[in-house]
Every structure is written in structure tokens, then in C-alpha cells.
Amino acid sequence: MTSTTCFTLAELAGALGGELHGEAEASVCSLATLQSAGEGQLSFFANGRYLKQLRATRATAVLVSARHLDECPVAAILVEDPYLAFARASQLFDWRPAVAAGVHPSAVIAEDVQVPTDAQIGAQAVIEPGVRLASGVVIGPGCVIGRDCHIGPRTRLEANVTLYPNVRLGAETLIHSAAVLGSDGFGFAPTPNGWEKICQLGGVVVGDRVEIGAGVTIDRGALDDTRIEDGVKLDNQIQIAHNVVIGRDSAIAGCTAVAGSTKIGQRCTIAGMSGITGHLEIADDTHVTAMSLVSKSIANPGVYSSGTGLEPHQQWKRNVVRFRQLDELARRVRKLEQAVELYSTEGQTDDGR
Amino acid sequence: MTSTTCFTLAELAGALGGELHGEAEASVCSLATLQSAGEGQLSFFANGRYLKQLRATRATAVLVSARHLDECPVAAILVEDPYLAFARASQLFDWRPAVAAGVHPSAVIAEDVQVPTDAQIGAQAVIEPGVRLASGVVIGPGCVIGRDCHIGPRTRLEANVTLYPNVRLGAETLIHSAAVLGSDGFGFAPTPNGWEKICQLGGVVVGDRVEIGAGVTIDRGALDDTRIEDGVKLDNQIQIAHNVVIGRDSAIAGCTAVAGSTKIGQRCTIAGMSGITGHLEIADDTHVTAMSLVSKSIANPGVYSSGTGLEPHQQWKRNVVRFRQLDELARRVRKLEQAVELYSTEGQTDDGR
Amino acid sequence: MTSTTCFTLAELAGALGGELHGEAEASVCSLATLQSAGEGQLSFFANGRYLKQLRATRATAVLVSARHLDECPVAAILVEDPYLAFARASQLFDWRPAVAAGVHPSAVIAEDVQVPTDAQIGAQAVIEPGVRLASGVVIGPGCVIGRDCHIGPRTRLEANVTLYPNVRLGAETLIHSAAVLGSDGFGFAPTPNGWEKICQLGGVVVGDRVEIGAGVTIDRGALDDTRIEDGVKLDNQIQIAHNVVIGRDSAIAGCTAVAGSTKIGQRCTIAGMSGITGHLEIADDTHVTAMSLVSKSIANPGVYSSGTGLEPHQQWKRNVVRFRQLDELARRVRKLEQAVELYSTEGQTDDGR
Known part of the structure; x- marks a missing residue:
């Protein structure tokens, strides 16, 4: 299936907004690390630790900043931010097949659902009544889309994603396999005879350009909605409880859990395996290191940690x-x-x- | 799909066992927080922190205890435990459609399985031979029910739940999407040439009125069964290892892991992201705070913690x-x-x- | 469905390489713990803590080492390593039905995929173009196998497993339900306007005799592959980030997360709920205790820990x-x-x- 797309260095420099130092007509067909790259491959240098590897690279060309141009033994595409240029190059070399519009005959789609002609609905998918699908939506094989969900333009659900009823997704959002959005929040009132369930009557609202990792769970709100704002990135196996709000462009690494009604600000980064307890407010631009427990609100941006270090x-x-x-x-x-x-x-x- | 059910305040007071202070014929059609509630909405006051919001609420009526009745600026339904009354009200206002009995034609059901006439089997579900389904069972779309599982009356599996063979569920239990019950316990004997698998020959037994969150995994026992007793509530992404026993009415918050053969008592609460190592006994009425590691048995009820606090x-x-x-x-x-x-x-x- | 297989003690001693002390023709039909075993059951004694139970057991026979032979009140099968012998016995008594070759008619299989005659493809499974299936493969109900995946001989995927495109699995590997292999690594370049996605162009390569637990997520590499070597055992809900390498015969317990590009050596054991940050090297034969945070490389084998102990x-x-x-x-x-x-x-x- 691999569709090989090749570019000349001149084309690449143009596409990435860089300045070419090398042969314009040389051709590259894939990306590789400095160490493994060979003939026909493009690499990048964005981390000082790999200087030795830059000097020894056999890539056809390297994305590099002005500061390290002289160290590059092969053709260079001079860019301001080599890591960002690498991100953009990765999109040029994406080998995944383009969206193939159409509905697989094994999919089960409620009669009242209109599937746009440019949407793709995978095998064995289930789409319940009242669902609205925008242009260019991709629903992977085995997905279940509950009643009245709305899915915005060009949003993609990989295989085996589950949306409960009344989940709304924005545009150009990507949801990975085994993620679950809209499950009941964990709400029970204590009684002398056990727990009385609080029905979870809110929904989940996800913005544009959000990415949600494999196995993530996002509970629906108790009364109001749980909200994931535009540009948020969630790694795998994150748990987001009911009525949490995650602010624009925040990124959370794998296996972190956020308890009910906590509000995380914008542009925060939370490292993996962290826990954030309920009903907190976390300031914009807060950064939390790995496996930290946040149990109080954070009013001032900065870097925060808890735990102890590893020892024999x-x-x-x-x-x-x-x-x-x-x-x-x-x-x-x-x-x-x-x-x-x-x-x-x-x-x-x-x-x- | 939203089915709006409205009640007069008199009806609500009757249903919730409360005393109405306000206009009997006023109508409410949904629940809302004190802050967001407006005309036609019922709210509740159960947490002293929100007193200011109670005083300013524009709800049509509020569930309130005698102590705060005077602070309520609108109609009040006087109850002993406003939080419990709210839980019951949430059930009255549950907008989810009632169970629609029937088997979706895309479901694959083994010939020997008898589906009760009031059961609902979703699209693309798979039910293997020997499975017994009680009255009122709901099997969501995409679920896979392994051989010889028993599912009790009115128990509901949301979409994409997996039950391995020989899992037994009680009555009125709710299992959320992407949960897996009955996977192999993690058992291997070391040898000079790697690990030798110990086949996991036990089952999983789940009681009545249990709730199991999205993405929870519960392993089958090695020889005896793994057991989740009546009334237990498990939040999302919890891991329960082989031969664990969780006692009646205990509640565990998200992302906690319980290692093999540990027995947790009754009415315990374990906060999120906690770890409980194997072969322990945890006393009834034990409470563990967030992200704690329990590595010894707990003989005395109480509140326990580990870890350090967050700091710059x-x-x-x-x-x-x-x-x-x-x-x-x-x-x-x-x-x-x-x-x-x-x-x-x-x-x-x-x-x- | 339970298929009862019975053995004489002589047969068992032969199969397990042990020396029988007891009646050769006595028959056992299942395994049980020392405490619960009765007539017709085989048990084992591998942990000194259970000596009292050994002395009181009513099993028909017990797997025991020379040192404790005299303590055994019933027939004994004398073996060097009773725990290993128990592991082997568990395989003899495995009651799960044998692989039933064939393709369920509801499965959706791309035209170019050749299904070996001894393979089993479950109901509602989806197999995309370019997939190669070796002899004796089992694909459970509801699995989705992405384009160009390779699955080695006798490898088994339980129900509802998801493989993204370009995942390669070795022989005799077992993958549990809701596991996801090949999801995008968590890679984004920061920009003044949010995060720019780095397309994840590598794959996932899994060796022979690997076991992967329920709900595990293993991300594809950014450029090179993520690699799980032969004999590795992963418990449930583990997160493996892009470009991680896990060395031969290492075992990781539930809910642990390994961040990007970290290399774990051979024969390591990592206890549950641990976190290992990115770009580290962990020496062969390293052992990490529960809920530890590994944030630096480990050059010397040994046992490592972090965290604090539980207290009131x-x-x-x-x-x-x-x-x-x-x-x-x-x-x-x-x-x-x-x-x-x-x-x-x-x-x-x-x-x-």
C-alpha cells in the first residue's frame, strides 16, 4: 500500500519555507532519523544531543537552523525551527491512503442519518438515529456513534471508537481507537443501603483540531457538559471525569486522570501518570511534571511537581x-x-x- | 430524541418525599446547577460553598434542607438529604430512551441462546454459544459475549463491551463501553528460558447493582473466581487483577489498580490513581486518598494516604x-x-x- | 462447554517430569488451590506461607518439591519447581475449546487477503487489504486489522482488538481484548498558534511468544518502529509510547506507562502503576517496585523504588x-x-x- 511520494530538494525547501544549501534537483522520498537516514531520505537536527549524529549523517538532506548549518555534511534546508519544519515534512510524507469516500455495506446507519458524499464509513460501524455528519468525516470500522451526536467537518474516528449519545465534536479532530466519549460520570449519593445513582444528563463537547488518544475515556457531564476546547491534545489512556474543562491548546500526556469539575487553563502541559483531583482551577500556562498529584488549585503559572526520586x-x-x-x-x-x-x-x- | 418530561412541584415533592414551600402547580422540566438554572428548572443545594449561588438562583425550585430553607429565594422542596434527593430527581429527569426490546438483524447470536422478548440486542453484537440472558437485558452495539456467560435481569452493557467466556453478572448491573471482563490474569512461572504461562482457569463473578466504568479491565481468576460483590461502583480505567475480591458497596475512583488476590472489604472508598499490591486484606470502611500506594494489609478502618504534596x-x-x-x-x-x-x-x- | 479432561497420576507425573508418590491409577480432572481442592483435583505447594494448608489439603495429589514431600498428607508428584509444574499442569487442564478453523460469514475480509485453512476469523471482524495471516492464526470477534499488518503462526487476538496499518506480530503471541497497537505516537511541535502534528510514519513490531494485556496501547513509531521483543509479557492497561523498545523476556505489570524512545533491557520486571519517562536506557535485569517513577537511565541491574509508604x-x-x-x-x-x-x-x- 505504501504510496511513495518523492520531492526535489527545491520543492521541499519551497514547501517548508526554507533556504536550500545543496543540489536543487536531488530527490527525497521519505523521512528518517540522522542515524538511520540514507540515500533519498530527509532528516532533521533539532536537539543538540545529536550533534555527533548530524556530523556523520548520510541523509540526502537535513533540516537545520542557521546556527548548525556549518556542521551539516550533506545538503541542508535552512529553516528557523527545524522541529516544526520536520512536523510539516512529516505531513508531506504521510503514507496513509487518502480518505476513500463511501459507506461500507456492512455498516448499520439509522435511516434518518444523512451521510455526506465525501464521508467514509467503515465496515461494521453503527450510527444511531439523529446523528449529524459533516463533510469529509471518517468513521472507522467498528465505531459506534450514539444518538444525536454531531461530528464536524473532516473529523476522523479511528477503528472501534465509542461515542455515547449527545457528544458533539468540532472540525478536523482525530480520535484514536478504543476511546470512549460520553460514558456516565462517576456520581452517586451515599445512603445507608449503598449508593444511589445520579443520572448523568449533560453531554461532551469537543472543539476543533483536538487529538484524543487510544483508550481515552471522557465522561459526560452531570448537568452541564464536559468540555475539551480547540487545539487540545490528549495522549493515550487519559481519564477525564464529568464536567472537566480543558482549555485551548493544552496538552496532556498518557495515563493522566483529571477528576470531576476541574478546570485546566490554556496552553498547560501535564506530564504522564499525573493525577488532578476534583473541583480545582489550574491557571493558564501551568506545567506539571510526570506522576505528580495536583490536589489544590494553581493560581500562578509555573512548573510544579510532587513525588520522590528513584533510588536503590x-x-x-x-x-x-x-x-x-x-x-x-x-x-x-x-x-x-x-x-x-x-x-x-x-x-x-x-x-x- | 430528547424526551421532555415535566412535573409539577407538588408531584416532585411527592416523588422525592419532600415538603413543598412554593406554588404546587409550577412546572419543572429539567435539572440544572444553581448558577445556570432558570425558568422551569429544578436545582439543589448540598454544599455550603455554593451558598452565594443559592441566594442568587433563578431556578423555579430548589431541593434544600431545613437549615438553609430561609436562604432560598425561590420555591423550595424541603428534604432531609438534598444530595440524595437530587440523585433521585436525576432519575426522574433521565432523558435516555427506554429499552427498545428486540434483536438487531446484524447481531450474531449462537443458535442455542434464548433471547427474552423484553431484551435488547444492539447492532453488530456477538453472542456465543451457551450464553444465558435474563429478562430485560440490554446488550449494546458491538458487544462480544463469550461462551457460557450469564447475564442477570435488567443488566445493561453499553456499546463495545467484551466479556470473555464464563463471566457471570448479577441483576441491574451497568457496564460501560470498552470494559473487558474475564481476560487472562497475569500469571507466569519463571524459567531459565523465559516465562511459562499459567492458564487462567477461573471466572469472574459480578453481583447485583454494580457499575463498571468505561475501559475497566477485570481479569478472570487463576483457579477460583475474581469477585465483585453487590453494589460495588468502579469508575473508568480501573484494573482488577485475578482473584481479587471487592466487598459490597465499595467504590473505587478512576485509574486505580488492584493486584492479584487482594481482598477489599465492604463500604471502602479508594480514590483515583491509587495502587493496591497483591495478596493484601483491606478492612471494611477503609478510605484511601488519591494516588496512594497500599503495600500492606490494613486491619483498622480509617483514612490512609501516601505520596508527597505538589510544590514548585x-x-x-x-x-x-x-x-x-x-x-x-x-x-x-x-x-x-x-x-x-x-x-x-x-x-x-x-x-x- | 466445559470439556473435562482427566489424567491418571502416572500420566500427570510423566507429563510434568515428576516422580509419583502415590497411587498410579488415581484420576484427577481439574486443578485447585490447596484449600479448596477435593477429590479428583490436583493442587501445588510453591509458597512456604501455605504450609498449614498443605498439611490439611484434601486434594487427590499435590505438586511438591523434595523439601516438603514429608509434609504432604496425600499423593505427591515430586518435582524440582512446583510453581513451574503447576504452570504446565494448567495448560493440560485448559478447558477453553480448541481453535475452530473457519471464517465467520459476518466477517469482512479484503479480497486480496488469503486466510489459511486452519485459521479462525470471528464474527464481525474486519481485515483490511494487504494483511498477511500465517497458519493457525485466531482473530477474535469484532477485531479490526488495518492494512498491511502481518500476523505470525498461531498468534491469537481475543475479541475487539484493534491493529492500525503496518503492525507486525510474531508467532504464538496472544493479544487481549480492547488492546490497540499502532495508534499515533504523541508527537507535536509547538508553534505560536498551538501544536503542529508530527505524522507518525513508523510501525509496531512484536516478537514471538509475547502476551499483551487487555486495554494495552502501543503507539507506532515516529520514523522507526516501536519494538516489543520475544517473550515479553505486558499486563493490562499498559501504555507504550512511540519508539520504545522492550527487551526479550521482560515483564511489566498493569497500568505502567513507558514514555517515548525509552529502551528497556532484557529480563526486567516493572511492577504496576510505574512510570518511565522518555529517552532513557534501562539495564538488563533491572527490577522496579510498584508505583515508582523512573526519570533517569539505569546503568546497573538491581531493584529500584520511589514514593513514600502508606500511613494514617x-x-x-x-x-x-x-x-x-x-x-x-x-x-x-x-x-x-x-x-x-x-x-x-x-x-x-x-x-x-
């Missing part, structure tokens, strides 16, 4: 015991300070005799 | 270094105490001269 | 406050040491007067 297990066991005694240790230090201060005072008194 | 990254980095030296620090403090005690003794000796 | 919440709250002041506390101890040393010196001077 035997040493860790001793330190963990001490952690449990830390408050006591601090009190003992305070007493020592008082005692020593006492002596010190006494000493001064002695000196003054 | 630069400050955290310094503290993390000190954590690695904590045992040494404690030893140094001990030495100081001995030294100061020594001086103190000497001092006393001096004093006594 | 009120005590923990006090200690957490002290952790935030730990660097300051250490500085205060240093000052005390200097002060006490000073006195000590002064004292000596005094003594010397």
Missing part, C-alpha cells in the same frame, strides 16, 4: 521509614536548636563573666 | 535530593542529640562543681 | 508539610552540626586552659 530499593526502604517520622524529626531539630541556642546564650553569659 | 519544581528538586539522604539526616540528628545531651550533662556537672 | 491520613498530612521544608531542615541540621562542633572545639579549648 534497600536505601529507599530506610528513607521511607524516616518519612513516616518526618514531623517528629523536625520537632527534634527544633528542640536541638533551642538547646543549642540556650548553650550559646549561656556561653555568651559565661564569656561575659 | 525548583523547590521540589531540592527536597527530593534531601529525601534520598533522609535516613542519613535522621542519624545525624540522633548524633546531635547525643552530643547536646552530653554537653547538657557536662553542663550540669559544671553547674554542680 | 492525619499523620501523613503533617509529614507532607515537612517534606516541603526538607531542604531547609537539612540546612538547619548542618548549622546545628557546625554549632555543636564549635562548642565541642571551644569545650576542648576550655578543657585545655
